[in-house]
Amino acid sequence: MGEQLRFRDLTLGYERHPAVHHLNGAIETGALVAVVGPNGAGKSTLFKGIVGVLKPLAGGIERGGIDPRDIAYLPQVAEIDRSFPISVYDMVSMGLWRGKGLFGGIGHGDRGTVEAALAAVGLTGFEGRAIGTLSGGQMQRMLFARLLLQDARVIVLDEPFSAIDAKTCADLLELVRRWHREQRTVLAALHDIEMVRANFPDALLLAREPVAWGRTGEVLTPENLTKARRMCEAFDEQAEACVVEAA
Amino acid sequence: MIYDTFIAPFAEFEFMRRALVGTIAIAFGAAPVGIFLMLRRMSLIGDAMAHAILPGAAIGYLLSGLNVFAMAGGGLVAGLVIAIGAALIARTTELKEDASLAGFLLISLAVGVTIVSVGGSNVDLLRFLFGSVLGLDDQTLLLIVSITTLSLLALALIWRPLVLECVDPGFLRSVSRAGGPAHLAFLALVVMNLVGGFHALGTLLAVGIMILPAVTARFWARDITMMIAIAVASAGVAGYTGLLLSFHAGLPSGPAVILVAGALYAASVVVGPVGGLLWQAFPGRHLEA
Numbered sequence: 001m002g003e004q005l006r007f008r009d010l011t012l013g014y015e016r017h018p019a020v021h022h023l024n025g026a027i028e029t030g031a032l033v034a035v036v037g038p039n040g041a042g043k044s045t046l047f048k049g050i051v052g053v054l055k056p057l058a059g060g061i062e063r064g065g066i067d068p069r070d071i072a073y074l075p076q077v078a079e080i081d082r083s084f085p086i087s088v089y090d091m092v093s094m095g096l097w098r099g100k101g102l103f104g105g106i107g108h109g110d111r112g113t114v115e116a117a118l119a120a121v122g123l124t125g126f127e128g129r130a131i132g133t134l135s136g137g138q139m140q141r142m143l144f145a146r147l148l149l150q151d152a153r154v155i156v157l158d159e160p161f162s163a164i165d166a167k168t169c170a171d172l173l174e175l176v177r178r179w180h181r182e183q184r185t186v187l188a189a190l191h192d193i194e195m196v197r198a199n200f201p202d203a204l205l206l207a208r209e210p211v212a213w214g215r216t217g218e219v220l221t222p223e224n225l226t227k228a229r230r231m232c233e234a235f236d237e238q239a240e241a242c243v244v245e246a247a
Numbered sequence: 248m249i250y251d252t253f254i255a256p257f258a259e260f261e262f263m264r265r266a267l268v269g270t271i272a273i274a275f276g277a278a279p280v281g282i283f284l285m286l287r288r289m290s291l292i293g294d295a296m297a298h299a300i301l302p303g304a305a306i307g308y309l310l311s312g313l314n315v316f317a318m319a320g321g322g323l324v325a326g327l328v329i330a331i332g333a334a335l336i337a338r339t340t341e342l343k344e345d346a347s348l349a350g351f352l353l354i355s356l357a358v359g360v361t362i363v364s365v366g367g368s369n370v371d372l373l374r375f376l377f378g379s380v381l382g383l384d385d386q387t388l389l390l391i392v393s394i395t396t397l398s399l400l401a402l403a404l405i406w407r408p409l410v411l412e413c414v415d416p417g418f419l420r421s422v423s424r425a426g427g428p429a430h431l432a433f434l435a436l437v438v439m440n441l442v443g444g445f446h447a448l449g450t451l452l453a454v455g456i457m458i459l460p461a462v463t464a465r466f467w468a469r470d471i472t473m474m475i476a477i478a479v480a481s482a483g484v485a486g487y488t489g490l491l492l493s494f495h496a497g498l499p500s501g502p503a504v505i506l507v508a509g510a511l512y513a514a515s516v517v518v519g520p521v522g523g524l525l526w527q528a529f530p531g532r533h534l535e536a
Contacts, residue, residue, distance in 0.1 A: 053420065069423065081413060081414050085470055
């Protein structure tokens with residue numbers, strides 16, 4: 001089917017300390033990949049690199065010709081100002097941005113699309129609500145509705161299911177499966193190993209350096225998981241410049 | 248009796264009519280900008296910017312006397328230079344934006360007052376500090392109305408990135424590069440409206456007509472469009488009532504306008520339906536569902 005994302009000797013990090021170290025490999029178009037690893041393993045950092053928020057310290061990312069702004073991204077902690085006076089409807093309709101641009105009107109014609117997205121996440125009736133009145137799970141559903149409207153070929157989700165209830169989780173997973181059926185490339189950083197085993201065909205086990213990458217069954221073995229857990233979380237303040245040659 | 252109190256001053260005196268047109272125009276331009284200042288938690292920054300434009304206006308005054316366009320141009324340049332300067336200092340040194348702006352504002356206020364005192368009279372200084380809403384000539388009115396028109400158009404243009412930058416800046420960054428330019432454009436709008444308000448209300452009070460209606464509106468609406476409408480209305484009412492108050496009671500006009508705006512705010516804090524004190528104390532029985 002072809003590659004959607006290729007990582008070439010990718011190193012991403014902060015103030016010269018690598019958080020993702022020498023990552024090589026590719027993600028096929030239409031793949032559904034779970035990125036798993038302990039805290040500080042570099043999952044969020046990798047995603048920030050993929051969507052272009054973080055520039056690599058070394059190496060590069062090829063995105064199969066698509067603009068990083070066309071990748072739909074759900075960050076782990078959304079810096080959303082809940083006290084801002086905006087309705088769920090207006091917030092969700094921002095998902096149409098790439099299609100409309102700065103000035104394109106979001107009018108009555110789009111109403112159906114936005115309401116369909118809200119219905120898909122179970123938030124029908126919430127259109128007029130101020131975002132500050134939503135619960136955690138409702139907020140997450142709203143952000144998923146916005147993702148739906150972005151209609152992106154590549155979707156990157158950073159811990160989308162932490163701190164939400166089982167029902168919401170099941171509903172949103174159904175959306176992820178729908179995206180997979182629509183041949184969109186989906187990456188998700190997840191902590192719940194059982195959920196990954198049950199729903200994600202491919203997995204990347206990351207502990208700053210890639211520990212294992214491939215079919216979930218082969219990646220999430222007890223040996224690999226133990227290996228990943230042994231990764232040291234803290235940056236080494238005494239570290240020297242890295243001279244590993246590109247593979 | 249009612250006619251004498253509420254309409255006659257404007258019907259009989261041209262300077263009153265001009266003052267009214269000027270303050271209403273300022274209301275339309277400044278109030279929406281004030282709402283965004285408040286929502287972006289930049290209310291005090293608005294105050295700082297008002298002081299920042301003083302040296303620019305003072306230099307314009309030194310060079311061309313009380314020429315409206317010279318002072319406005321000077322004020323605009325000074326305001327923009329200081330906004331960008333403060334942002335640059337915040338970005339490249341340890342100092343955060345609020346502290347670097349505080350440094351600038353204090354220096355610029357002192358510089359401005361010095362220039363006007365040395366180059367002009369006490370009357371001029373009072374004009375700069377407190378405005379001369381009753382002395383708005385044609386040129387000044389033209390300036391004010393142009394600024395308001397430009398400001399409303401620009402706000403309509405940058406509306407979407409401005410709102411998104413307040414609510415979810417991460418998402419804006421991920422879908423567009425418009426965030427940075429929109430922020431700068433917004434700062435320019437703040438400076439522009441302060442320059443407009445400066446002639447009527449002076450450097451110390453110009454920001455009052457921006458912020459007070461905005462914080463008033465917070466207590467009456469939950470939706471941003473409604474907030475803007477209420478802010479404009481309350482700024483207009485403040486202008487109208489303040490001018491009447493100064494006419495009938497002999498109070499200085501600029502401060503009278505701001506006093507009325509302040510009174511509206513104080514009343515809203517108590518009786519405003521959205522978070523007003525009275526409603527917090529007596530919320531009424533809860534609903535069935």
